[in-house]
Amino acid sequence: MTRAELLADDPLWLILIKVVVVLLIGPLLTVFMIVWERKAIGRLQQRPGPNRVGPGGYFQSIADAIKLPFKEQIIPATADRKVYFLAPMIAVTPALLAFSVMPIGPQVSIFGEQTVLQLVDLPVGVLVVLACASVGVYGIVLAGWSSGSPYPLLGGLRSAAQVISYEIAMGLSIVGVVLYAQSLSTGDIVEAQQNGWFFYLLPFSFVIYLISMVGETNRAPFDLPEAESELVGGFHTEYSSMKFALFFLAEYTNMIVVSAFATTLFLGGWMAPWPISLIGDNYFNSGWWPILWFFGKMFVLLFCFIWLRATLPRFRYDQFMKIGWKVLVPLNLVWIVLIAGLRAIRGESDVTTGQILTYGGIVILVIIGLSFAFDRGRVIEDDDQVPITGGGYPVPPLDLEIPKAPKRKAVRGRNRRRPAAVGAGTDAEKESNDGDL
Amino acid sequence: MITLAQDVQNTMSTGESIAFWVLGPLALFGALGMIFARNAVHSALFLVLTMLSLGVTYMVQQAPFLGFVQIIVYTGAVMMLFLFVLMLVGKDSSDSVVEVLRGQRLAATILGVGLAALIVTAIARSLTEVTPVGLQGVEANGGHGNVENLGRSIFTDWLFAFELTSALLITAAVGAMVLGFVDRHTRGRKTQRELVEMRFRGEHDRPSPLPGPGVFATSTSVATPALLPDGSVAPESLSRLIDSVGAEDLDEEREAITGSAHGAEARALNPSTREGESS
Incomplete structure (x- = not known):
């Protein structure tokens, strides 16, 4: 039986179990993600991170989750109350919905009932995730507008422009996958990766998807809608208590959804990774094992989110939009034309791979040659250029050489000699805003 | 023919009718709300509700592709841009009752009545003359899936119309960019x-x-003028808004900085250290 037939066969109790599990994945992983992010960023910044509640501090976000709803709720006098109440719910609901089309595993037996580990396998499953993302932005935009103050409004406007722009890049990178898998259904896309995962068959699509998924979820270094250094808190500046918690939940669930989606599209979904797939005639690719691979791949991507946030500074807004529209979208279009052309040529029976490589190489050489030919006249010395340095005015020269940084070893030694008085107080202050519930 | 149509209509499943009776009133409520809402953003939100209901109706009617594209394109992108503009305009701007275009009410009435007549005829025709085709199971949409069939008919039968539409859209987009672009x-x-x-x-x-004021050189007041290397007051550092400290009050500090004062060192800018020296 195909996946769709197996799913259509599900009794009602099984569907209810799956619905509950799918709805719980988001919140539970969010609770884990928050504490994991704070711990990981802490380690990356050479401090322990939260270490008081539970073993190793890993119960910190449970404590926070209990505390947050009981905080006082402050509603600004200028707020548009109805929309202000509605916005957090609009942000959360689509994020939780999107997980329903993710294929978490192959055929298994639950209480004697044969089924697939997926809630629903729509023929347009890929579009469901995009639709959920595009409805989810309403929450952020309306939150910004209904707060009735300028900083949240700016955050909301930024978010609208950002998510629409990056959704185009994201949608275009999915086109390549759909072209190769010849289906829009997420289950079929995973099945189509039996002979090769799409991340190395479609490297450009994968890289562009990774960049645009960070932009789409408003995460650092693209977290401009909530840029703390520019907009206080961005769209959620005026939110507190449970409503703020809902925005938190929406952001992390969105991260989890796009990571799961990337796993499905490019990383072979629930299939076992290469060396393991050789063991026992692909034994680990059947039964309940694939859940492990699916979530493992997802957690690798989620760790990349954390890693990016700890490493990269925030982008400037105009540069960020420029990357989206002037680099990612055109590159993606060229790439789609290229793979579509390649597929069309390979469809012809009398063309061999050698011929494709030869002619492709010639075309690339011609392009490189042309780029050299046109590039030569680029740097033209301006005769009436004003000399900016050397006029007796104290200006650093343009070719200023930056002195070399002192060796790390020496610095570390000096630190060791200093008394270790820098205690938990400064560490707690260093905690990022997002992680500080 | 009519009896056949009614046969198919009668087979509407319970789920379908439940979906219709939930989504239909919702869509209608959204449409009415859009017209009667006082606030422009609320109007836009009601329209979003209508579009979402329509999208879900399409999905229930076995057109999942159309339904999700409706949500992604219209709800997600077009209405979002509307909202974007409305939010920039400001929340306090309300409807203006003054008629700006002459005769627009008359034209709107005529066109509205015409549109209503068109819709009524179309619905009447679809109820009487068109034969509904059952779209159930694997055989939905003539043997292939919904998406495959749509793709096939768009890119084979209706290719020219599709290309014309995309050319029109590209022209519109380029036109908007040309009109909106302002050279720096x-x-x-x-x-x-x-x-x-x-x-x-x-x-x-x-x-x-x-030059900034001499705040950190000799005092903590912005009213202190900055001093040039020769000890004279830099005239550009005097603020037009703040009464500056009189130049003669600064003589002592200036002497200290230029080094002409007795026993002054480069770091002796603090008055307290000077007092210590004098005592």
Whole structure:
């Protein structure tokens, strides 16, 4: 039986179990993600991170989750109350919905009932995730507008422009996958990766998807809608208590959804990774094992989110939009034309791979040659250029050489000699805003 | 023919009718709310509700692709841009009752009645003359899936119409960009480099910014003027808004800085250290 037939066969109790599990994945992983992010960023910044509640501090976000709803709720006098109440719910609901089309595993037996580990396998499953993302932005935009103050409004406007722009890049990178898998259904896309995962068959699509998924979820270094250094808190500046918690939940669930989606599209979904797939005639690719691979791949991507946030500074807004529209979208279009052309040529029976490589190489050489030919006249010395340095005015020269940084070893030694008085107080202050519930 | 149509209609499943009776009133409520809402953003939100209900109705009617594209394109992108503009306009701007275009109410009435007549005829025709085709199971949409069939008919049978539409859309997009694009140079804004070169060419008063007040040199007050290397007051550092400290009050500090005072050191800027020396 195909996946769709197996799913259509599900009794009602099984569907209810799956619905509950799918709805719980988001919140539970969010609770884990928050504490994991704070711990990981802490380690990356050479401090322990939260270490008081539970073993190793890993119960910190449970404590926070209990505390947050009981905080006082402050509603600004200028707020548009109805929309202000509605916005957090609009942000959360689509994020939780999107997980329903993710294929978490192959055929298994639950209480004697044969089924697939997926809630629903729509023929347009890929579009469901995009639709959920595009409805989810309403929450952020309306939150910004209904707060009735300028900083949240700016955050909301930024978010609208950002998510629409990056959704185009994201949608275009999915086109390549759909072209190769010849289906829009997420289950079929995973099945189509039996002979090769799409991340190395479609490297450009994968890289562009990774960049645009960070932009789409408003995460650092693209977290401009909530840029703390520019907009206080961005769209959620005026939110507190449970409503703020809902925005938190929406952001992390969105991260989890796009990571799961990337796993499905490019990383072979629930299939076992290469060396393991050789063991026992692909034994680990059947039964309940694939859940492990699916979530493992997802957690690798989620760790990349954390890693990016700890490493990269925030982008400037105009540069960020420029990357989206002037680099990612055109590159993606060229790439789609290229793979579509390649597929069309390979469809012809009398063309061999050698011929494709030869002619492709010639075309690339011609392009490189042309780029050299046109590039030569680029740097033209301006005769009436004003000399900016050397006029007796104290200006650093343009070719200023930056002195070399002192060796790390020496610095570390000096630190060791200093008394270790820098205690938990400064560490707690260093905690990022997002992680500080 | 009519009896056949009614046969198919009668087989509407319970789920379908439940979906219709939930989504239909919702869509209608959204449409009415859009017209009667006082606030422009609320109007837009009601329209979003209508579009979402329509999208879900399409999905229930075995057109999942159309339904999700409706949500992604119309709800997600087009209405979001509407909302974007409305939010920029401001929340306090309300409807203006003054008629700006002459005769627009008359034209709107005529066109509205015409549209209503068209819709009524279309619905009447679909109820009486068109034969509904069952779209159930694997055989939905004529043997292939919904998406495959749509793709096939768009890119084979209706290719020319599709290409014309996309050309029209591209023209509109390029037109909007041409109309909206303002060249930086025609607006008189210059790049950072151009500004630097202008400064050094002497087109501005001075190549550098104005000197700040002498706050940190001798006191903690912004009213303190900055001192030039020779000890004289830098006139550009005097604020037009704040009464500056009299120049003679600063003589002592100036002597200290220039080194002409007795026993002054380079670091002896603090009055307390001077007192210590004198005692």
